[in-house]
Amino acid sequence: QVRLAESGGGSVQAGGSLRLSCLVSGDTSKHRASGAYMGWFRQGPGKEREGVAAFWPDASKTYYSDSVKGRFTFSQDNAKRTLYLDMNDLNPEDTGLYYCAAGGLGRATEILNARIYSDWGQGTQVTVSS
16 A cells, blocks of 8 residues: 655745655555556645646656646655655645645556546645735
8 A cells, every 4th residue: 555645835925935745655566567657736725636747757757737837846756755846936826735646547648637546645735825
């Protein structure tokens, strides 16, 4: 079983930055063997969960939603079993509960689709004020 635990959320003013972390624990061997995607998602008030960044290990490619491209950066430290999301130039539209996810299986065109992911953390809240 894979467990994910996010941290690093908080309240910032527009233009500020945050770094989110996601500690991965448990048995990830099946995910590694299948080349499953891993990613970050968010859900704003009254909105559907949307993908913001995701990584395809087999291709070493990272995908970003248009709304965060150029501002957010996905990275990972395999030794620490931790995923990161560096968020810069935040604006109020970035407010939401941020989740990390693992076990994504599907076409690369679906990599930012929450429905293809099997494992989720509990989320960390990000609030951006104007």
